[in-house]
Amino acid sequence: MKKYLLKRVLISIATLLVILVILFLMLEFMPGSPFNDEKLTTAQIELLNAKYGLDKPVIIRFFNYVKNMLSGDFGVSYTISKNTPISTLLLSRLPISVTIGGQAVLLGTVVGLILGIIAALKHNTIWDTLTTIISVIGVSLPSYVFALALSYSLGYKLEWFPLLYSSKAPFDSSILPTISLSMFTIASIARFTRTEMIEVMGSDYIQLAESKGISGIHLIVRHQLRNALIPIITVLAPLIVSLMTGSLVIEKIFSIPGIGSLLVTAIQSNDYNVIIAIAFIYSAMYIGIMLVVDILYGIIDPRIRLAKEESHE
Amino acid sequence: MNNTASEEQLIFLENDFEFVSQENRTHIDETYMSQSYWKDVSKRFFRNRGAVIGLICIILIVFMAIVGLDLNEYTFDEQTITHQNLPPRIPGVENLGIFDGSETMNTSTGVVNRNKYIAEDGSVTGLEDVYYWFGTDVLGRDIFTRTWMGTRISLYISLVAVLVDMVFGLSYGLISGYFGGKVDNAMQRFAEVLNGIPNLVVVTLLIIVLKPGLMTITFSLMITGWIGMSRIARAQMLKLKQQEFVLASRTLGARDFFIIFREILPNIFGQIITNTMFSIPTAIFTEAFLAFIGLGVPVPMASLGLLISDAFKSFTTHPYMIIPPVVVLAILMLSFNMLADGIRDAFDPKMKEM
Numbered sequence: 001m002k003k004y005l006l007k008r009v010l011i012s013i014a015t016l017l018v019i020l021v022i023l024f025l026m027l028e029f030m031p032g033s034p035f036n037d038e039k040l041t042t043a044q045i046e047l048l049n050a051k052y053g054l055d056k057p058v059i060i061r062f063f064n065y066v067k068n069m070l071s072g073d074f075g076v077s078y079t080i081s082k083n084t085p086i087s088t089l090l091l092s093r094l095p096i097s098v099t100i101g102g103q104a105v106l107l108g109t110v111v112g113l114i115l116g117i118i119a120a121l122k123h124n125t126i127w128d129t130l131t132t133i134i135s136v137i138g139v140s141l142p143s144y145v146f147a148l149a150l151s152y153s154l155g156y157k158l159e160w161f162p163l164l165y166s167s168k169a170p171f172d173s174s175i176l177p178t179i180s181l182s183m184f185t186i187a188s189i190a191r192f193t194r195t196e197m198i199e200v201m202g203s204d205y206i207q208l209a210e211s212k213g214i215s216g217i218h219l220i221v222r223h224q225l226r227n228a229l230i231p232i233i234t235v236l237a238p239l240i241v242s243l244m245t246g247s248l249v250i251e252k253i254f255s256i257p258g259i260g261s262l263l264v265t266a267i268q269s270n271d272y273n274v275i276i277a278i279a280f281i282y283s284a285m286y287i288g289i290m291l292v293v294d295i296l297y298g299i300i301d302p303r304i305r306l307a308k309e310e311s312h313e
Numbered sequence: 314m315n316n317t318a319s320e321e322q323l324i325f326l327e328n329d330f331e332f333v334s335q336e337n338r339t340h341i342d343e344t345y346m347s348q349s350y351w352k353d354v355s356k357r358f359f360r361n362r363g364a365v366i367g368l369i370c371i372i373l374i375v376f377m378a379i380v381g382l383d384l385n386e387y388t389f390d391e392q393t394i395t396h397q398n399l400p401p402r403i404p405g406v407e408n409l410g411i412f413d414g415s416e417t418m419n420t421s422t423g424v425v426n427r428n429k430y431i432a433e434d435g436s437v438t439g440l441e442d443v444y445y446w447f448g449t450d451v452l453g454r455d456i457f458t459r460t461w462m463g464t465r466i467s468l469y470i471s472l473v474a475v476l477v478d479m480v481f482g483l484s485y486g487l488i489s490g491y492f493g494g495k496v497d498n499a500m501q502r503f504a505e506v507l508n509g510i511p512n513l514v515v516v517t518l519l520i521i522v523l524k525p526g527l528m529t530i531t532f533s534l535m536i537t538g539w540i541g542m543s544r545i546a547r548a549q550m551l552k553l554k555q556q557e558f559v560l561a562s563r564t565l566g567a568r569d570f571f572i573i574f575r576e577i578l579p580n581i582f583g584q585i586i587t588n589t590m591f592s593i594p595t596a597i598f599t600e601a602f603l604a605f606i607g608l609g610v611p612v613p614m615a616s617l618g619l620l621i622s623d624a625f626k627s628f629t630t631h632p633y634m635i636i637p638p639v640v641v642l643a644i645l646m647l648s649f650n651m652l653a654d655g656i657r658d659a660f661d662p663k664m665k666e667m
Contacts, residue, residue, distance in 0.1 A: 011502065015509030026521065136654075140646040142598055144605055145639055148625065156629050245513050249605050253625070264606045267520060275521060279514040286511045 004298055012291045019283045023276050024065050028058075074277035079269045080262075086277045089262065097251070097258035099170075101243050103178040108185025108239075115186065116193025117225065123198060131190055138187025143242070144249040147180035151253065165256040177254045184242045192235050196228035203227075230300055236293050244282055354583070357659040364655020367648035374645055378468055381461030385446070389454070389462040390613035396453040400633050402444050416633065447637045451627060459615040460637045466527070466616035467597045467645060473531050474538055474596030478589045482539030486546025487573050491554055501547075508540050516603060525608045530600055538592065545588050549581040583660030590653035594646050601642055617642045 040048070049055045056064075068074070074086035081089065119131035155163040155176060162173040200206060201224060209223045247260035255261070259278060266274035348356070358364055382389065400416040415428040447456035489500040516533045523529045553559065554577065562576050578585075603609045604618025605625075612619075617638045624635035 011505050012509065014502075015506045018506050019510055019514070022518065026518065136650060137647065140594060140650040141643055142601055142605075142646070144602075144621070145643060148621075148628065148635065148639065152628065152632065241511060241513070244511060245602055248513070249602060252606060263517065267517060268607055270521075272521060275517060279517055282511050283509075283514050287509050290509065 001298065005295060008291055008294050008298075012287050015287050016284065019280065020066050020069060021062075023069075023280060024062055027065075027272070027276070069280055074280070075273045077271055077274050079271045080265055080274060086274055089274065090259065090277065090281070093258050093262055096170075096256060097247055097260060100174050100177055100181065100250075100256065100258065101247060103174065104181035104243060104246075105185060105239070107178055108182035109189055111182070112186040112189025113193055113225075115190035117197060117220065119190065119194040120197030120201065121220070128194075131194065135187040135191040135194075138183045139191070141183070142249070143180050143183060143246040144253060146183045147177070147250055147253045150176050150180055163254075165254045167257075173254070174256075177250045177256060180253075181243065181246050181250050184246065185239050188235050188239065189232065192232055193228060196231055197224055200224050200228045233293055233297050233300070236289070240286060240289050244286070354659045358655055361655040361658060363651040364659075367651035367655065370644055370648040371652065374464060374641065374648070375468060378461050378464040381464070382458055385444075385455065385457060387445075387455035387458050389458045389615050391454060393449075393453040396443065396445070396449050397451060398627075398631055399443075399445050399449040399453075400631070401446060401448040401456075403446050404444050416631070448631075448633050450623060450634055454613075456620070456634060456637055459620055460617070460641055462615040463617040463620050463638060464641055464645070466610060466614070467600060467642070469527070470530065470534070470596050470600045471593040471649070473534055474592050475589050477535050477538040478542040478592050479585075481535065482542025483546050483578075483585060485539060486543035486548075487550050487577065489543065490547035490550030491569065491573050491577075493551075497547075504540055504543060507537065510537075512537050512599070516599075516608070520608055525603075525611065527610050527614075530603060530609070534596055534599070538596065541592065542585075542588050545584055546581065549584055550577060553577050553580055587653065587657040587660055590649065590656050594649045594653070597642075597646060597649070617645075 046055070072087050074090075076083045076085055077089060115131045115134065119128045122128055151163055154160045161176050162169065165173045165177070206219070206223060209219060214223065244260075247258060248264055249260075250256070251258045251261035252264055259281070262274065263278045265271075266278065415426055417426050445455055445457065447460060450456055450459070485500065485504070489497045489504075512533070515536055516529070519529050519533050519536075523532065550573075559572055559576060562572055567576070600609060600616060601618035601621070604616045605622045607622065609619050609622075610616050620638035621635060621642070624631075624638065628635045
């Protein structure tokens with residue numbers, strides 16, 4: 001276990017370092033310098049360089065850069081909102097994105113589990129087929145298709161929900177984005193739960209439990225679902241990715257002032273510092289969650305750990 | 314009971330002493346007949362209704378992407394200012410009351426049903442003989458032609474995805490798994506680090522360096538698209554390389570290259586095809602997603618994501634603009650997914666229950 005843990009942590013740190021190196025190199029080789037005012041004399045530029053530590057060797061500058069990035073100092077925005085520190089820009093937007101993402105994960109997991117369980121219990125009936133169709137559609141269609149369909153039907157035609165996000169009614173206006181963002185989660189969790197449940201239902205220990213007289217909800221929840229749930233952790237990684245990419249389009253469609261829409265604006269207006277900061281945050285989040293998932297998995301299911309260690313040898 | 318049977322007299326007939334002809338007695342077991350691998354696979358595949366429907370839809374879409382651009386007189390980038398925002402109008406069908414060029418609009422004075430092609434008061438609009446099958450967009454471009462142009466881009470992307478999977482992913486995984494040891498260790502660490510970088514970040518950073526466009530999307534697919542395939546290829550290689558036929562081949566003097574690509578590759582073909590098929594919808598999705606947030610192909614090119622993104626801006630007033638690209642994209646994605654499911658089940662029936 002220790003060896004596995006150490007390996008995972010080292011890989012994560014290496015990945016983060018690689019990302020930092022790439023981001024640093026991009027800043028280094030980006031055309032232009034911060035001081036390209038023609039009135040500045042060479043001596044003045046040298047002074048400015050010394051002030052900001054730009055005269056130091058690359059290695060030292062890199063370490064300074066890493067220190068800044070890790071402590072949350074991402075510099076200032078160039079174009080979106082001039083000279084505002086990026087950390088303040090992010091701090092006001094992060095909670096909104098996290099809230100909607102969290103709601104989507106919650107809704108997706110609950111609905112997905114219910115659908116998956118129904119499909120497995122009513123295996124090979126119309127319910128099963130229906131769930132399969134829903135999950136195939138959910139996996140195949142991009143989230144913005146759902147977003148457009150929902151905002152046109154429920155938002156524009158029926159006027160049940162607001163078309164755009166507003167900070168005055170954050171919950172009401174986050175319902176449509178949450179649903180459209182959670183479609184992929186619903187579909188993949190339903191699919192996976194179904195598979196796992198069917199496998200578990202045919203296993204020896206369930207037969208034993210049944211022959212002991214356990215039945216009904218107790219059998220499903222305590223004996224079947226619990227064992228079926230373990231592998232569902234593996235779906236988490238693609239879900240995180242889908243939430244990240246999904247948030248970009250969803251936030252654009254519903255004009256939600258979150259991280260995703262900030263990234264889109266930053267790319268469109270070439271605000272490098274903001275792009276790099278968000279790229280770093282996304283990577284750090286992704287790496288962190290992947291690490292937690294892998295370690296959790298190693299703890300919950302020792303077989304996986306052994307298999308992974310074996311295949312690495 | 315038995316008594317009655319034994320008491321019955323046996324009467325011999327003439328033909329009782331003839332040889333029994335084998336003609337009608339033997340039959341070939343068709344139910345459990347042994348079949349060649351590929352015949353078996355294709356039989357299972359064609360029995361799967363969803364997969365066949367998916368395949369037919371894909372063939373139709375590919376066909377339309379090839380010929381669709383030449384079916385009418387408009388080109389995908391031709392702008393006619395006088396033909397802005399025209400609703401769909403199809404000759405023949407218009408007499409049925411649908412696709413007749415009229416649209417219902419919510420204006421400040423209430424709901425108005427109007428037809429831009431034919432004026433109600435009989436005045437000349439100059440558009441009486443103009444037909445746009447899917448209508449036109451805000452710049453007066455033909456949506457029909459643009460939709461099929463966009464489909465071409467999506468199909469190109471799926472081709473790139475397949476190539477990346479087959480060339481990079483497959484070789485990487487096979488080589489890493491075959492040689493093992495230090496080579497494997499180094500290659501796997503590299504892949505793990507690369508896999509730890511979110512796809513979105515790779516694309517974003519590429520876009521800063523390069524310009525948004527088809528090349529950038531192709532590059533980003535090349536950088537990250539192959540990792541899933543390499544894992545599968547490696548796992549299969551680890552499973553197969555210990556087997557006797559590999560040892561036999563090596564004993565006969567086969568080189569590493571020969572063993573990897575001629576001995577082992579054909580044995581893992583099922584998994585490879587299945588995985589490739591699953592990577593196509595992901596790639597199409599990536600392009601459509603990038604185009605939607607404005608990082609796709611530059612104008613006046615058209616991709617499905619770009620068309621959806623453009624039409625989205627006016628989709629409450631002119632919903633007809635967004636329907637064709639969304640429908641084509643949806644059918645394409647669904648079809649590839651169903652096809653991939655079908656191929657997986659055909660190659661590995663055990664997976665069907667999964």
